[in-house]
Structure formats: structure tokens, C-alpha cells
Amino acid sequence: xxxxxxxxxxxxxxxxxxxxxxxxxxxxxxxxxxIDGRPVAAPLDAAATIVLxxxxxxxxSRTWSGESGYAIAYHWFDADGRIVEWDGVRTxxxxxxRPGESRIIEATLxxxxxxxxxxxxxxxxxxxxxxxxxxDPTPVAAWPVTVIATHAFSVVRATTPRVLMAGGRRTATVxxxxxxxxxxxxxxxxxxxxxxFGAGGGIVEWEGRRTxxxxxxxxxxxxxxxxxxxxxxxxxxxxLQWDMVEEGVCWFSERDATPEPMVTTxxxxxxxxxxxxxxxxxxxxAVWVVVCSRRASSDGRWELVPIFWCVLSIIIKQxxxxxxxxxxxxxxxxxxxxxxxxxxxxxxxxxxxRVRFPLAWVTAAVVTFILFADLIHLRFFGDLxxxxxxxxxxxxxxxxxxxxxxxxxxxxxxWSDLLAALVMVPAFATSHRRAxxxxxxxxxxxxxxxxxxxxxxxxxxxxxxLRQVFQSTQLARQIGxxxxxxxxxxxxxxxxxIRPRFGDADFADVVAFFAxxxxxxxxxxxxxxxxxxxxxxxxxxxxLQAFVVGLHVGGREVTPVLNSLATESFTFANVTDQTEEGRxxxxxxxxxxxxLPPDRGAAAFMYADNRYTGLAKVLAERGYTTLSAVxxxxxxxxxRSTHPAYGYDRSLFVDDFDSGEVIGWGLNDRDFxxxxxxxxxxxxxxWCAYLLTxxxxxxxxxxxxxxxxxxxxxxxxxxxxxxxxxxxxxxxALADFLSDLERGGLAEKTVIVxxxxxxxxxxxxxxxxxxxxxTHDPAGWxxxxxVPLIIHVPGVAAPVKALTLxxxxxxxxPTVLGLLGVDAAPYPxxxxxxxxxxxxxxxxxxxxxxxxATHLYLRRGPELGDGQCIDLATMNEVGSRDCATGFEExxxxxxxxxxxxxxxxxxxxxxxxxxxx
Numbered sequence: 043x044x045x046x047x048x049x050x051x052x053x054x055x056x057x058x059x060x061x062x063x064x065x066x067x068x069x070x071x072x073x074x075x076x077i078d079g080r081p082v083a084a085p086l087d088a089a090a091t092i093v094l095x096x097x098x099x100x101x102x103s104r105t106w107s108g109e110s111g112y113a114i115a116y117h118w119f120d121a122d123g124r125i126v127e128w129d130g131v132r133t134x135x136x137x138x139x140r141p142g143e144s145r146i147i148e149a150t151l152x153x154x155x156x157x158x159x160x161x162x163x164x165x166x167x168x169x170x171x172x173x174x175x176x177x178d179p180t181p182v183a184a185w186p187v188t189v190i191a192t193h194a195f196s197v198v199r200a201t202t203p204r205v206l207m208a209g210g211r212r213t214a215t216v217x218x219x220x221x222x223x224x225x226x227x228x229x230x231x232x233x234x235x236x237x238x239f240g241a242g243g244g245i246v247e248w249e250g251r252r253t254x255x256x257x258x259x260x261x262x263x264x265x266x267x268x269x270x271x272x273x274x275x276x277x278x279x280x281x282l283q284w285d286m287v288e289e290g291v292c293w294f295s296e297r298d299a300t301p302e303p304m305v306t307t308x309x310x311x312x313x314x315x316x317x318x319x320x321x322x323x324x325x326x327x328a329v330w331v332v333v334c335s336r337r338a339s340s341d342g343r344w345e346l347v348p349i350f351w352c353v354l355s356i357i358i359k360q361x362x363x364x365x366x367x368x369x370x371x372x373x374x375x376x377x378x379x380x381x382x383x384x385x386x387x388x389x390x391x392x393x394x395x396r397v398r399f400p401l402a403w404v405t406a407a408v409v410t411f412i413l414f415a416d417l418i419h420l421r422f423f424g425d426l427x428x429x430x431x432x433x434x435x436x437x438x439x440x441x442x443x444x445x446x447x448x449x450x451x452x453x454x455x456x457w458s459d460l461l462a463a464l465v466m467v468p469a470f471a472t473s474h475r476r477a478x479x480x481x482x483x484x485x486x487x488x489x490x491x492x493x494x495x496x497x498x499x500x501x502x503x504x505x506x507x508l509r510q511v512f513q514s515t516q517l518a519r520q521i522g523x524x525x526x527x528x529x530x531x532x533x534x535x536x537x538x539x540i541r542p543r544f545g546d547a548d549f550a551d552v553v554a555f556f557a558x559x560x561x562x563x564x565x566x567x568x569x570x571x572x573x574x575x576x577x578x579x580x581x582x583x584x585x586l587q588a589f590v591v592g593l594h595v596g597g598r599e600v601t602p603v604l605n606s607l608a609t610e611s612f613t614f615a616n617v618t619d620q621t622e623e624g625r626x627x628x629x630x631x632x633x634x635x636x637x638l639p640p641d642r643g644a645a646a647f648m649y650a651d652n653r654y655t656g657l658a659k660v661l662a663e664r665g666y667t668t669l670s671a672v673x674x675x676x677x678x679x680x681x682r683s684t685h686p687a688y689g690y691d692r693s694l695f696v697d698d699f700d701s702g703e704v705i706g707w708g709l710n711d712r713d714f715x716x717x718x719x720x721x722x723x724x725x726x727x728x729w730c731a732y733l734l735t736x737x738x739x740x741x742x743x744x745x746x747x748x749x750x751x752x753x754x755x756x757x758x759x760x761x762x763x764x765x766x767x768x769x770x771x772x773x774x775a776l777a778d779f780l781s782d783l784e785r786g787g788l789a790e791k792t793v794i795v796x797x798x799x800x801x802x803x804x805x806x807x808x809x810x811x812x813x814x815x816x817t818h819d820p821a822g823w824x825x826x827x828x829v830p831l832i833i834h835v836p837g838v839a840a841p842v843k844a845l846t847l848x849x850x851x852x853x854x855x856p857t858v859l860g861l862l863g864v865d866a867a868p869y870p871x872x873x874x875x876x877x878x879x880x881x882x883x884x885x886x887x888x889x890x891x892x893x894x895a896t897h898l899y900l901r902r903g904p905e906l907g908d909g910q911c912i913d914l915a916t917m918n919e920v921g922s923r924d925c926a927t928g929f930e931e932x933x934x935x936x937x938x939x940x941x942x943x944x945x946x947x948x949x950x951x952x953x954x955x956x957x958x959x
Contacts, residue, residue, distance in 0.1 A: 074101035075174045077164050078144075081185040086153040087192045087223075088297040091131075094151055096164060099144040107138035111169040114149045119161040119184060126154055132167070155296050157191035193297040194221035195286050198264055202282060202305045206273035210365060214271045216284060219264045221298070226265075228918035230254035230817035232288050234267050237295075238274050239281040239304065247274045249808060252287070254819045256919050273309045282307045289812065346483065348463065349387045352402040355459055356383040359413045360523040362456070364515060366420060372519050377498030379522030384491040391483055407460055409524065414456055416523060421448040426514040426523065448741075530642075544945045552947060553954055555938045560955075562874040562881045563856040565865035569612075569877045573835045574863035577792040578661070578730045579722070579783075580854075581715075582629060583772060584739055586798030588617065588828040589814040590769050596753030600766055601773040603780070604832070607794075608844070611834035614876065615844035618887040619827045620851040621800040626734070627679035629799035632851035634658065634688040634732070635948065636871035638886060638939035646680040649943050652687060655869055655952045657855040659689025661730045664864065667691065669725065671718055672734035673699050673709035690732065694721070705746065705768075708736035711775035719782040727791070734799075737775075738768040742802070745771075762810065765802055790836050795858055797851065798829030820900055821912050824891055835861060848893055849876055850885040868959065870942065870951035872935055884928040884935075892932040899925045899932070 078097040086092065098114065106112040116130035133149045154160060161184035166174040175181040198217040206212055216234060226232045236250035253269035274280065281304035286294040295301040360379050361371050371379060390402050419427035502520050518526040565571070591608055593600045621628035624644030631637060631645050635654040639645050645652075658668040668690045676682040676695035685693045702713035709717075718733055725731075738745055742761040750767050751774075757763030776796075783789045804810050808818045816822035831849060834840075852873035856866035860875040874880035884892040890901045893914070900910040911925035912918065922929075942948055 073104060073166075073172075073174045073177045074180065075099070075166050075178055075182055076101055076180075077182050082151075082162065082187045085188040085190040088157050088189050089153060089155045089292065090192075091150065091152045093148050095146055096149045097144055097146050098139065098164075098166070100139045100141055103141050105138050105140045106135055106166060106168075108135045109138075111171065112139075113167055113169070114147050115165055115167045115173075116149075116151060117163045117165060117175075118154055119163065121159045121161075123161070126160065130165075153187075153189050155292075156298065157189050157194065160187045160189055161185065162187045191222050191298050192224055193286065193288060193292060193294040194300075195219060195294055195298070195302075196221050196300075197284050197302050200284065200305075202284075203271055203307060204305075205308050205310065206271065207365075208273055208277045208309050209275050211270050211272045214269050215266060216269055217264050217266045218284075218286070220259045220261050222294075223261055225261065226255050226259040228256055228258050228916050230256060230819055230822065230917055231290075232286060233818065234269055235285060235287055236271060237283045237285055239283065241279050241281070243281075246276055246280060250285075252808060252818045254817055256819075256917070258918075273307075277309045280307055280309050281305065289808075289818070346391075348399050348402045349390050351459070351463060352390065352406045353380075353383045353387040355406045356386065356409050356524070359410060359456065360518075363413050363416050363420065363426075363523055364519055366417060371522070372501070374498045374501035375519050375522050377494040377501065378520075378525055381491045381495040381498060382522060382525055382528075384487055384494065388484055388487045388491070391480055391487070403460070403463055406463065410457060410460060412527065413523060414453070417453070417456070418448050420515070426518060426526065544941070548941070549947070549950075552938055552941055553951060555934065556870045556951060556955060557958075559874075560867040561879055562883070563869070563871050564867040564875060564878055565860045565863070566875070567860070567878040569835075569838070570860050570865075571863035572838050573793045573861045575728055575791075576836070576862065577722075577728050577788060578666075578795065578858065578862065579792055580633070580730075580732045580795045580797075580858075581776075582626075582633070582732070582734045582797060582799045584626070584735050584737065584799060585765070585802040586769065586772070586829060587802055587814075587826070588615070588798070588830045589816075589826065590766075591830050593766075593813075595757075595766060596755060598752060600752065600770050603773045603777040604796075604830075607776075607780075607796075607834055608830070608832050609840075611794075611832045611840050612877065613833075613840070613844040614831040614849045615846050616848045616893075617797070617829050617831045618848065618850040618885045618893060619798075619801050619829050620885070620887055622888060624679070626799045627681075627684070629797075629851055630679070630681075630684065630688070630734075632873075633797065633854040636852045636855040636869075636873040637942055637948070638852065638872055638936060640940065640943065641890060641936075644679065645943055646684050649946070650680055650683050652943065652946045653949050654687050654689070655948045656688035657859065658730055658732065660859060660864060660866075660869065661728075661862070662689055662691065665728070667726045667729040668731075669694070669721070669729065670732040670734075671695075671698075671714075671721075673714045673736055674707060685732075694718075703746070705749075705771070706736060706738035706744070711735045711737040711772045712778055715775050715779040716782060719779060719786060722783075722788065723786040735772060735775075737771055738764065742768065762804060762813075765804075792836065793858070793861060794832075794834040795854065796830070796832045796834075797854065800829070801827040817917070820910070821898060821917060824887070824898065824900060825893075827888065833858065833861065845876070847876065847880065848885045848895055849880075850887065853880070853885075868952065868955045870948050870955060872939055884932045886932045886935050890932065890936055892928060894928050897925050897928060899928060 076099040078099070082094070096114065100106055113132040113134045115132050117128050118126040118130070120126050131150045131152050133147060135145075135147070137145060139145050149164070151162075163175065163184040164182050168174075196219045198219050200216040201214050202216075203212040203214060218234060220226055231254075233252035233254045235252045237245070238247040238250065240246050251270055251272045253267050255265060255267065257265055259265045271282075283295070283304045284302045288294075357376075357379055361376075364371055364375070386405060390398055390405065393401060416426045498521075514526060514530075517529075521529070590600055590604075592605055599605055620632050620638060622639045622641050624631070624639050624646060627644050627646040628639035631639050635656045640648060658666075658670075662668050669692050670681075670685045670688075670690040671694040672681065674696050676693065681693065681695070696708065699709055699714065699717050703710045705711075708714070714735065714737075715733065718731070722729065722731055742764040745764040745767045749771055752766055752770050754763040754766050757766065780789070780794075783792060806818075806823050811818040811822055811826065814826045816826035829851075831854065850873065852871070853876050854873065856869070856871050856873050857876045857878075859866045859869075860878055866875060874883075882895055884894045884899070886892045891909075892899050892901075896914055897920075898912040898914055900912070902909045906926055906929045907922050909922070909925070909929075911920050911922050913920045913924070942951065
């Protein structure tokens with residue numbers, strides 16, 4: 043009982059103490075905040091951060107100090123008094139504020155992310171304990187603040203597709219208005235893109251395909267964009283919401299108080315137009331026909347079913363191939379594809395019964411094989427295959443891992459209808475139905491085919507012709523894939539069997555081209571002969587792109603040695619990848635003999651018997667020992683033939699190297715370069731060595747765990763992450779190589795030239811573009827494919843900054859020869875001496891696009907007006923006339939290179955130029 047009385051007494055004492063320190067209204071005593079400061083009169087930009095001077099006064103009885111966790115902060119309320127954001131940015135109290143004292147504080151304020159009318163209440167917080175406004179008898183009054191939209195837009199009108207196939211693409215036209223307070227720039231940093239939501243509002247896909255704004259749009263102005271809407275792989279009733287994004291800043295919907303409404307779009311399963319569906323239908327029809335044929339053996343009308351299947355299979359699979367390219371068949375393309383497929387069907391109908399149905403199956407099988415090869419080629423090269431590409435088909439077995447990575451599990455459907463048809467075709471081939479007249483069928487089919495052909499021809503885009511365009515898929519979209527192959531076969535036949543006569547006048551024209559460009563490749567300038575009698579080592583690095591040089595990931599340099607070498611060398615910052623379908627072999631052709639590769643196929647196979655005047659041949663004539671080395675099969679890209687043709691006395695291939703760890707296709711870079719140095723030390727000097735690395739290649743999988751040293755974050759385990767590990771591995775191998783040259787006494791007398799052979803082949807997307815520092819659009823893609831070119835000359839001071847003049851693979855040979863004291867003017871090289879007087883002409887790249895110092899031209903057809911001319915200073919599209927001169931010069935370079943290759947002219951031209959200085 044006594045203990046209970048003592049406890050009650052203690053409780054009464056505590057309550058009395060609390061009452062002595064409490065205000066009558068129930069607020070805790072000791073905290074009372076007053077603030078003097080100017081209200082925020084001017085509107086704030088959404089999400090903007092500003093600093094305001096505030097005078098705070100402590101009217102309570104407790105000291106506020108940073109050491110005790112006190113800070114200035116604020117709350118945001120909407121117009122109805124609801125909390126928008128309670129935990130505002132903290133501004134720590136550097137000095138204590140004692141009772142009765144005041145301090146002027148530079149307080150940080152971050153505006154709400156959306157526009158609107160708000161109330162701002164300043165407050166003091168003691169972290170983990172309390173907000174003063176919650177215990178203050180006279181809390182600070184709120185200030186009205188207007189927040190304006192810096193990122194706001196409205197859709198004025200849009201042709202938003204209401205039905206899409208899963209994974210399919212449709213073109214939409216969207217007119218948008220700038221409702222913000224700032225103009226949209228022309229640099230492509232602002233783009234239109236869709237979000238996809240499920241019926242319940244959950245996000246299905248947030249990062250839609252971007253369409254950049256390429257014209258300046260002032261506040262209140264509108265712009266019309268043509269965009270490609272790509273449906274999610276998930277079918278269903280989905281909601282599409284248009285949005286704008288400023289890359290690296292925000293989505294407009296995060297700042298705009300009135301985001302765009304959603305549009306209902308039905309995404310249907312792709313199986314509706316999928317060959318798998320036709321496989322099922324064919325199988326069902328086959329079973330039905332076989333069962334019913336016993337009861338209706340005299341009814342011959344069902345004999346057309348296999349023919350119908352063959353025709354439909356041909357049409358549908360062409361649509362599938364083009365659908366994966368993102369192009370899709372146009373109305374003209376569908377009509378012309380259907381017309382040619384009907385023609386095939388009519389030929390089958392005209393055949394005797396005993397061969398009609400087996401040949402229908404064989405025809406479908408052959409077409410399926412061709413189109414599937416197109417599908418694989420498309421996934422790797424981004425374009426359809428060609429007759430010329432077949433010349434390198436024998437290499438497929440040697441690059442099996444790269445090819446296999448291109449297969450998808452759904453590809454089985456591409457072939458499945460052939461299996462189903464095996465049930466149907468024999469049933470008809472062995473039937474004894476009564477003969478029926480083929481004339482009506484042939485007549486109706488012929489009329490239908492002609493009508494479709496006429497409609498197709500009338501609907502063909504007149505800007506498209508049968509000549510080469512930016513990509514073959516663009517032409518195939520207009521005429522069909524099989525029709526494109528027929529055109530391509532005709533070209534090949536004309537080239538190989540009906541080649542136009544090349545006479546003296548034609549030769550004189552080619553000679554004039556090289557004679558007029560003597561000055562561009564001539565050995566002139568302050569660096570001519572700077573490395574006379576030096577050794578030369580050229581390193582062609584597999585898939586090295588320019589963006590890697592100087593790149594940091596996880597706080598580390600990806601290529602620290604290469605970065606350091608670049609600062610001590612002639613480094614060229616704008617080097618166009620000039621390779622085409624020949625990939626690495628094209629890089630060898632362009633750098634060694636300074637000619638442009640063919641746009642279709644690989645010169646290594648198409649012109650295997652050519653005799654060249656290559657860099658190595660020129661040096662060999664001046665007493666150089668020449669050596670090439672690649673740790674792979676010599677038959678690959680026909681290197682056993684091409685390297686000697688380029689002038690190399692000796693070539694080392696896989697059997698010439700000791701065994702070591704294999705990464706990707708061949709011996710890892712470190713062991714390869716280490717073993718090469720041992721050979722170089724023993725070579726008679728001066729020597730010229732051409733080294734091709736191999737460590738990892740597309741698809742960049744299987745990089746050894748024990749060699750990973752970078753923290754690539756979310757990229758770990760992805761092709762891009764493995765690519766970064768590969769580049770870091772090469773960089774360490776380069777460090778060892780340079781050290782080995784130093785130890786061997788070769789470093790002071792050896793010029794080192796290094797370049798990337800071609801782009802890495804990554805699927806182009808927003809994340810990849812961001813890492814590369816490129817805009818997510820065609821111009822950004824083209825510029826992102828640049829490769830580095832670094833030339834290190836011992837003892838020669840290099841420019842402090844990288845050289846920005848446009849360059850290409852073809853410029854390597856004349857530039858290097860000039861440094862070694864060899865005048866390249868007498869040699870028929872397309873390239874220029876970049877350290878001499880290279881001029882300002884265009885540098886031709888992939889798909890025959892080009893760039894010079896001021897413009898980028900994206901070629902999309904045979905005529906100047908078909909393409910896109912872009913001002914590089916603003917990245918704004920300008921009139922095609924601004925690119926007219928460069929366009930003609932680029933075409934001239936392409937045509938001259940083609941003639942030199944087709945007619946094996948390089949040595950003949952070299953003799954003429956030498957005899958006529």
C-alpha cells in the first residue's frame with residue numbers, strides 16, 4: 043500500500059511539472075518561431091531550386107543548434123490546404139539560435155515539380171523529434187506561391203493507332219503545342235514518346251520510342267511530328283499516354299499540372315498475323331481434307347488448298363521479316379508481294395498433278411529458308427541480305443556463337459507450317475479425284491495478280507526507286523522482300539555477266555579524279571617525315587568505338603592507358619566508320635589500300651583476285667619488313683589472300699601462336715600482343731606490323747569472371763557490360779604491349795597507330811544513346827558509330843586537344859605514309875593526309891551517308907532531296923541545297939572506288955600517276 047502511495051505522489055509531481063511548462067491551450071512550452079522575409083513574389087519554375095534570405099527569431103525557451111539536429115525547412119500545401127510536400131529541403135543551422143536571438147539564414151527552397159498555386163510555410167525541424175509548427179502556439183503563416191510550368195505541352199491532334207499487334211509498329215502523326223514558358227531547342231534533347239498503362243492503371247511500359255523535336259518551338263507554338271508507335275509485347279486493352287521528355291532532366295508529365303489524357307488502344311496477340319497461326323490452320327485443314335476426302339473423292343475443288351497455303355505462306359513471312367525491321371509492308375508492298383506470290387501459285391497450278399503438290403511444299407520451303415536468312419541478317423546488320431553477301435556465307439560456321447545469339451525461341455513458328463503441310467501435301471499427291479478444269483482458276487488468278495500489280499505500282503512511293511537506298515528494307519517495304527531479291531539478282535547478273543565495257547575514256551575519268559586530289563594526300567606540312575625510317579605498328583581493335591575513350595563507369599576509367607596515349611598523340615575526334623557488310627574486312631580494305639568498300643557484300647570475296655597498291659606494299663618497296671597477325675583462321679574474311687595482296691610478306695594466323703586463354707573468337711588480347719612483341723624484336727628494322735585483336739565480339743557474351751575489374755552497375759551480365767569489360771581488358775593488354783616495346787628497345791623508334799575496326803553492333807536505344815552522349819535519333823545513331831584514330835610518334839609534340847576535322851578509315855594510309863616520309867600523291871588513294879592539306883570534302887560512311895566539317899547528310903534514296911541534311915552546329919535539319927556540293931562529291935568517291943575495285947585498277951592507276959607527276 044505504501045509503495046502505491048509513493049508512486050501516485052511521483053505521478054502527481056510529474057504532472058505538476060508538465061503543467062508548469064505548458065501553455066493553457068495545450069502546446070508544449072519552449073518553442074516559438076517567428077520569421078521575417080520577403081514572400082516569393084515572382085513565379086517559380088517547376089522543380090527549380092532557389093536560395094532565400096530569411097530572418098528567424100527564437101521566441102521560445104530552448105536553444106536551436108545544428109548539433110542538436112535543428113534545421114530550417116518548409117512545407118508545401120495546395121490551394122485547398124492539402125499537404126503536397128511536408129519534408130522540405132533542410133538548411134542546417136551553422137550557428138546556435140538562443141532564446142530571444144535572431145539569425146539571417148540563406149535557406150534553400152525547392153519548388154514543387156508541377157505547376158499550380160501553392161502555399162509555402164517555413165518551419166524549424168529537430169530531426170527525429172519534432173516540427174516546431176506542431177508545438178508552436180503561433181505557427182508561421184503560409185505564403186502564397188505561383189509555380190509555372192517549364193515543361194508543359196498539349197496534344198492538339200493525333201492519329202493515335204487504336205489497334206496494334208503485340209510488338210508491332212505503326213506510324214502516327216502528332217501535333218503538339220509548347221505550353222511551357224521556354225522555347226524547345228533544335229538539338230533533339232526534347233522528344234515525344236508514349237507511356238503504356240494497363241486497364242488498372244499499372245505501368246506496362248514507361249520508356250516509349252523517342253521522336254526528337256528538331257525545330258525551335260516557341261511557347262504557344264505547335265509542331266507536327268511523325269512518330270513510330272511500338273506496341274508492348276503484352277497484348278490486351280491498354281492505355282497510351284503521350285508525353286514529352288527532356289533527356290537527363292525530366293518527363294513533362296512530372297512537371298505539368300495537366301498531363302495528357304490516355305487513349306485506349308487494343309493490342310492484339312501477334313499470332314493473328316503470325317505464321318504459327320497459319321501452321322495451325324494448315325494442319326487443321328489437312329486433317330479435315332484427309333478425313334473428308336474419303337467421302338468426297340470425286341470433289342476436286344479441295345486440290346487448291348496446298349496452292350493457297352503456299353501463296354499465303356510466302357506473303358505472310360515477308361510481312362514478318364519487314365515487321366521485325368520496323369518498316370512493315372506498305373499498301374504497295376503488300377499488293378506487289380501478293381501479285382508475285384499469286385504468280386508462283388499460278389505456275390504451280392499449271393504443272394501436272396503428280397508434281398504440283400510436292401513442288402508447292404518445296405517452293406514454300408525454299409522461300410522460308412531465304413526469308414529466314416534475311417531475318418538473321420537483319421538482326422545482325424540491320425538490313426536484308428544480298429547476292430553479294432552470299433560470297434561470305436562459308437564463314438558462318440566460324441562465327442557460330444555470334445550467329446546463334448541472333449536466334450529466338452519464337453523462330454520455330456517461322457518453320458512450323460512446313461511440318462503441318464507435310465500432312466496435307468501427300469494426301470493430294472496420292473488422291474484419285476476426278477480431273478477438273480484449270481482454265482478458270484488460271485484466268486481468275488491472272489486477273490487478280492494483274493490488278494494487284496497495277497494497284498501496287500500506282501501506290502509505290504515515287505521517292506523510292508530500284509536503285510540503292512539508305513537501307514534495303516525501305517525498298518523492300520515498297521516492293522516486297524522477294525521482289526527485292528529478284529532486283530538484286532538482276533543487278534548481280536548484270537555486274538558479273540553483262541558488265542559494261544571499261545574503255546580508255548572511262549580510265550581517263552578515273553585518272554582525273556585521283557590527279558585532281560593529289561594535294562589532299564600529298565606529303566606536305568610540318569609533320570611530313572617526322573618519323574622517317576621508324577618502325578610502324580598498326581593495331582586494329584575489335585569493335586572499339588570512340589565513345590569508350592575517356593569513358594568512366596563506377597568511378598573508374600574504362601581505358602586509362604588509351605586515354606593517356608591519346609593525350610600524347612595525334613588523336614582524331616571525328617572518325618567515321620566507313621565499313622559496310624564486310625565489317626572487319628572492310629576496315630582492312632579501307633585502312634590498307636584507302637578505297638571505299640562495296641555497299642553490298644565483302645570485297646575480300648567479291649574481288650579476291652585484285653592486285654592492290656597497299657600501305658604495306660609501298661613500305662616494302664622502301665626496305666620495310668612487313669608482317670600481319672591475327673589469332674584466327676586465315677580463311678576467315680579470305681585473309682590468306684587479301685593480306686598478301688595488300689603487301690604483307692608474312693602473315694601469322696591461329697596456328698602460329700602458342701595456346702592461351704580464348705576470349706570470344708580467339709586468343710585473348712594480352713597473350714596475343716605479348717607473343718607478337720617477341721616476333722617484332724627479331725624482325726629486321728624498319729618493319730611494318732599490322733595487328734588485329736579479337737577478344738570478344740558481337741554478341742559480347744561469356745567474358746571471363748576472373749578478368750572483370752570494372753563495376754559496370756546495372757550493365758553487369760549484359761552485352762554492353764561485357765563490352766566495357768572487354769575494352770578494359772584490351773587497355774591492360776595495350777599497357778603490357780607498350781612496356782614490352784620499351785623493354786625490347788623498340789619504343790623510341792616505333793610509330794603506333796590504333797583504330798577501331800567498326801561499330802559494336804548494339805541495338806540502338808535510349809540508354810545506350812545516353813551512355814554514348816548521343817541523341818536517340820538517326821543522326822545521333824550515325825554520329826555515335828565513330829571510331830577512334832590515334833597516331834603516336836615518339837619525340838613529336840602532339841596537339842593539346844584532339845583534332846576535330848572529319849576523317850575516316852581511308853585516311854589512315856596516306857596520313858601514316860606522310861609521317862614516315864613517303865609522299866602519297868602518286869598513289870590512287872581515296873583518303874587524305876590528315877596532317878597535310880586534306881581539304882574540306884565529305885567523308886563517306888555506312889549506307890553512303892556522309893559528313894564534312896559543317897553538315898551531316900543521311901542518305902535515304904538516290905536523289906539529294908530524298909535524304910536529310912543536318913547542320914552540325916545546331917543539329918537542325920536544313921535545306922537539301924546546303925548539302926548539294928558534298929552530295930555530288932560523296933557520290934563521286936563511291937563511284938570511283940567501285941570502278942577501281944570492279945576493274946582491278948589500283949596498280950594500273952599507280953603506274954600512270956607515277957609517270958605523270
